[in-house]
Amino acid sequence: MVTAESPALSVHDRYDDASIEEFRRRGWWKGGSAAALLDRWADETPTRRFVSDGVVELDYASVRERARGLGAALLRAGVRPGDRVAMQLPNWAEFVVGYLAVARIGAVLVPIMTVYRKTEVGHVLRNSGAVAAITTGEFRGFDHAAMFRELKDGCPALGTLVIARAEAGDGELSFDAACTTETDDAELGAFPGPDDAHVIVYTSGTESTAKGCVHTWNTLDFSARGLAHEVFQTRPDDVMFMPSPVAHATGLVVGVLGPLAVGSETHLLDVWEPGEGLRRIEQYRCTASATATPFVRMALDAQRDAERDLSSMRFWLCAGAPIPTALASEFHDAFDGGVLMPLYGCTEIMAGTCCHPGDPLERRAGSDGSTALDGIRIKLVGPDGHEVPTGDEGEICYWGPGGVLGYWRDPERTAATIDSDGWHHTGDLGRSDEHGYLRVSGRLKDIIIRGGTNISAAEVEGYVAAHPAVAQVAVVAYPDERLGEKVCAVVVPKPGETPTLEGITTFLRGRDIALQKLPEKVVVVDEMPMTATGKVQKFVLRDTVREA
Structure with missing residues (x-):
């Protein structure tokens, strides 16, 4: 294991100069920052609603104002560019504000799903070296603030707690009060660089301890922007429905960054209950979503009794399990022509393969799609390290602009996963057909989905x-x-x-x-x-x- 003094990962550790130049020349890496995008939409469409969660609704101008205030409060608490800030919040508007506040000051977000408890959260805090954490009080019968207060004694770097939708204790910051901090560009500083560490998302994979996947703004934006434009074909008037945790890969990229890429809206659901999910889709006229495949089955079962107006929903992306033909057909009928699409990916590469608008039902139900975005390469390799023939099973390997830089403070795992030519070995198995469509067939990893x-x-x-x-x-x-x-x-x-x-x-x-x-x-x-x-x-x- 590497010590806290180990150097941070760099894009030059991950990609050679020729690849970096190609990514930029082809527009796969556009540069910029999350904060710059937020400024654009807050200037152009200040009153357009950006995020809602059934309790709070915020337009683009309000999100910017609150994110700037919170960013200033974090700076005054001692957080500096490059520092890690953990955030364990449900799918609330506060998560979006918190993420953009951390991004504005050049700190690194470490999102933590709300289902994680002391063992997992303690590991993430210690491994990341987080200097601040944003959380809430009691949610679904569990007191998150109390857990962080207890963990703080064993995490010497953790100096600041910010509490949302609950009372802050002595020496802690109230989220809402911090968001009202008056500030200016001089205090907030320059926008962070697009190749700096942007988020560290922890994923268990096959390992006994979670590993931190380090992404830059460029690697995340490539996937989010590409999915928004090429797959979802998102328009500014679209409303993304997001019941998947925004503290993990799908929710963050599709539920937050995708809408931010085009200046559209996202609606968050903090507790998945299919009947409530359908009600929210109807009320907010949601047009697209992305979840694990089982969510769709539950939604369709609930719709038999609910009979909601779901005609606004035109697209639902599914991951984690194949889409049966009967499920795709049932979805089409229940959602008035809406399309169910498969995607294969993981936290390290975000989007690997997916189906695209225009792909027929037999493709969507019979495969996990072709390469998701321009710039991605997928190959299948056998135990000897060579590519396998079409139709044979091999390990799925990824090369492209959305790949993780590596694992935080873990060069051994990084070297074991990313080879010398820059290919990321996923540990998943698949077969491809003569048309380049992939079907995930199993996994080398010992995981349960x-x-x-x-x-x-x-x-x-x-x-x-x-x-x-x-x-x-x-x-x-x-x-x-x-x-x-x-x-x-x-x-x-x-x-x-x-x-x-x-x-x-x-x-x-x-x-x-x-x-x-x-x-x-x-x-x-x-x-x-x-x-x-x-x-x-x-x-x-x-x-x-x-x-x-």
Whole structure:
């Protein structure tokens, strides 16, 4: 592991000079900044609504004013360009303001999903070296501010807490009060450079600890702007509906940066409930969305009784699971001609492949699309490192302007993932057809995709293994109609012990583990199926779990 004094990642560490020159010449990297874009729309369309969440509605001018005030308050609290600022907020307007405040002063946003608890949040704070954090009080029965106050003692760099929609304590900043801070351009300073670190998004992947994916403004803007223009074909009068967490890749890029790219609107939903989601679509006349595929199934089931007017919704992008033909057809009928589109990507590359407007149903239901944007290259490689023939399975590798610079303070993981030619090895498996359309077929990674969220099996195994009744554990996915996959712990008990689902989940709750990582099924076995080299045969366990 690398120390806090390790140098930050640079675009020149990630790309050679010829690639950087091509990205700029071709307009894939346009430069600028999030703050400059916000200024543009606040000047051109100041009264156009930018963000709403069912409680708060803010136009472009108001978002700019509040972001500048909060940025100044952070500067006065000691935050400097390049410093990391963590933010754990629900899908609220405050998240958008907070992100743009951090971006304006050249600090680096570290978004944290609200489902994460003390164990995960503590790791992110310590690894990122965050000097400030923006959070809330009680949300869905959990007190986030109290957690941060407790964690602050073990995170010496963390000096400032900003509390939104709850009372700030002594020495803390009230979000709303901070947003009213009077300031000017001289205090806020110059806009940050487009190749500086912009956000660090933590993702578990296959690892037992989350790793921080470092993106610049250019790498994020490439994906957000490209998806907005080439895939969503977003217009200024469009309204993006975003129930996916804006603290993670899909929500941030599609739900915040996409609308910002064209000066349109985003509507955020903080708690996914399909009936409420449909009501919001109808009320705000939402035109597009992007979620994990299971969200669509739940929305369609709710629409049978709700019978909402969904005619405004013309486009819904899905990731994390294939789109069945029947689902695409049902969506078309329920949303009055709306189109369901697949996308393959991950936090490291954002958008890899997707279908595009005009692709027929058989393409949308039978593949994960072709290269998402101009400038992206996708290849499939075999175990020998060479490209596989069309139709053969290989690891999906990405090259392009949207690739992550690397993993924060982790050169070993970076080197293991990005090869010397700049190709990012995703760890996912796929097959391509003669027309260049990809179908994701599996993964080298040991992850569980629950409702579109990656959960590291190794991480959950480490938690369950600490239970006093468990001698050995292996965590695998089992299929779920609603969420795609759920977490199952296969355990070998210690002599005389009988581990139960209730006992294990109660034990893990006491250790402040994110709820989505708790096993939802426990299967007790006498011994694990093993290979000749002593590895657990998880494919056998998956069959066992399905039959259990």
